[in-house]
Amino acid sequence: MLINRQKSLLLILLVCLAYLAQPLVADEGIEARLAQRLQSIDPRLNVISAEPTPVEGIYRVQINTGDLLYMHQEGEYIFAGSLLQVTERGLVDLTERAQSTQRQQVFAALPRDEQVIFPAEGETLASIAIFTDITCPYCVRLHEQVPELNAAGIEVRYLAFPRQGLNTPGEQLLTNVWCAADPVDAMNRAKAGERLADQQCANPIASQFELGRAQGVQGTPAIILPDGQLIPGFVPAARLIQELGGRTL
Structure with a gap:
């Protein structure tokens, strides 16, 4: 800067x-x-x-x-x-407070059909947004804990953030998920290491990447809490559940 x-x-x-x-x-x-x-x-x-x-x-x-x-x-x-x-x-x-408020407004306005959403089981107690990348090992590790988050009443909303930038193999891997007939299933398979067939379609990956950069995201995973706080990096499900007041399992 x-x-x-x-x-x-x-x-x-x-x-x-x-x-x-x-x-x-x-x-x-x-x-x-x-x-x-x-x-x-x-x-x-x-x-x-x-x-x-x-x-x-x-x-x-x-x-x-x-x-x-x-x-x-x-x-x-x-x-x-x-x-x-x-x-x-x-x-x-005061800067982080202002940024958190702005993030709240931005993420509340994002179209749900442009995100890959793993819904909470039963009543939704909290919803978090996660900027993710298929090639990111810690994204894979966090994804393995999504069922635990869902069971605790926490909805997970994935946004695309190719960490190597646009027009890279990483962006294509994300495109394969977002363009799939069932993006949730495609996300599960991709995070499990399966190489999906290359696809092309109108998708929000470029806009979500730019959104992440504008919100201070520099790597993946990057977690946005309901109050707009940005947490960079991997956080264990148990800690997130405690932070968000989810159901104790």
Whole structure:
């Protein structure tokens, strides 16, 4: 990224500036100014949104790369990293909180028919999204525990994330699953090591890959919890069940 991460500098900023109980209302003029300043640095950067933070004059800016930046309202200063609030109970990561809220909204809006879904048994107590790749050993290991998650009332929604990128053999393996007549069965067979027949069809793999990158996914598996929290890497089913309040088996 164009800016080095400076969490310590942000912490100093937060300690020195007064915390405002009521955030400022977003200003279209400020958003346009910040967008113009970013594009003067790199014309490829576009502002998706600019929202005021609790720190006076500092805006949280979502850009088209999926990154969050913090910019002074005049566009003169830019910070990258986590915005931390100092409280009596310790530090609160306001950046992760904002990203989690945004992820909640994004994943709630995803069409179910574009995902490979393993439903919960009985009442659904929680639903998690997992960015997966057929070539990923830890994805295979996690998939072996999906029946345990389902039995505990946890629905698993798979999204495609070819970890080697688009137009790779890994993308074709995912395409074979998404294009199958029964994607659930195809996912089971592919994760068990069976090589499925190559297929082509209209599918959401490229868009899901870009979505994952925009949400901070860098590898697989990547688990999105119901509150929008992103957990990178393998997590045992027992820990996920405990975290999500699933049924004890």
